[in-house]
Amino acid sequence: DAGVIQSPRHEVTEMGQEVTLRCKPISGHDYLFWYRQTMMRGLELLIYFNNNVPIDDSGMPEDRFSAKMPNASFSTLKIQPSEPRDSAVYFCASSFRVSNSPLHFGNGTRLTVT
Amino acid sequence: EDQVTQSPEALRLQEGESSSLNCSYTVSGLRGLFWYRQDPGKGPEFLFTLYSAGEEKEKERLKATLTKKESFLHITAPKPEDSATYLCAVRRQGAQKLVFGQGTRLTINP
Numbered sequence: 001d002a003g004v005i006q007s008p009r010h011e012v013t014e015m016g017q018e019v020t021l022r023c024k025p026i027s028g029h030d031y032l033f034w035y036r037q038t039m040m041r042g043l044e045l046l047i048y049f050n051n052n053v054p055i056d057d058s059g060m061p062e063d064r065f066s067a068k069m070p071n072a073s074f075s076t077l078k079i080q081p082s083e084p085r086d087s088a089v090y091f092c093a094s095s096f097r098v099s100n101s102p103l104h105f106g107n108g109t110r111l112t113v114t
Numbered sequence: 115e116d117q118v119t120q121s122p123e124a125l126r127l128q129e130g131e132s133s134s135l136n137c138s139y140t141v142s143g144l145r146g147l148f149w150y151r152q153d154p155g156k157g158p159e160f161l162f163t164l165y166s167a168g169e170e171k172e173k174e175r176l177k178a179t180l181t182k183k184e185s186f187l188h189i190t191a192p193k194p195e196d197s198a199t200y201l202c203a204v205r206r207q208g209a210q211k212l213v214f215g216q217g218t219r220l221t222i223n224p
Contacts, residue, residue, distance in 0.1 A: 042216040103158075
């Protein structure tokens with residue numbers, strides 16, 4: 001398996017623009033997670049899905065952020081409108097439900113909002 | 115609220131100089147403690163899961179141990195390729211998400 005695939009790898013946008021990040025989880029995994037990593041706050045969970053259904057979105061910063069998982073092989077994280085403080089690396093991860101399995105991470109999208 | 119604190123923030127060692135990284139945690143009912151390695155520009159890569167106090171796991175030059183309040187990642191005779199940020203995370207009973215510490219940035223000088 002190719003692992004978790006994220007696109008784009010880098011995104012530079014201007015404040016106020018819409019940004020869409022994409023993720024393809026590992027085939028067969030039941031859970032999908034979106035994390036954000038910054039120097040100040042480390043890795044923070046934004047939202048996670050189980051079988052395409054959002055389970056916990058308490059980490060989503062505000063209404064400007066939204067996430068969807070229309071099917072088992074695709075998820076998006078959208079920021080509209082974007083702000084400079086959204087600049088960070090956004091990671092997608094997936095895991096099996098059974099036996100306390102670890103999360104497998106993609107290589108992230110580095111977002112810069114100017 | 116689950117909390118994970120890692121120390122030190124950064125550690126610089128000479129090649130072959132063994133040391134340990136610390137991960138202190140507070141969680142209501144530990145289901146698992148996870149160690150990850152993260153290289154620059156990459157996502158975290160899974161290393162170990164520890165489930166209960168007293169458990170140990172080994173992989174090459176790395177050994178992870180667990181007590182009721184903390185975990186240690188021991189690095190024996192490290193090589194420059196062991197340079198990375200090491201992240202610790204906890205999963206509580208009944209949950210699926212991981213709560214991460216801030217990480218320890220390890221540099222091994224040749």
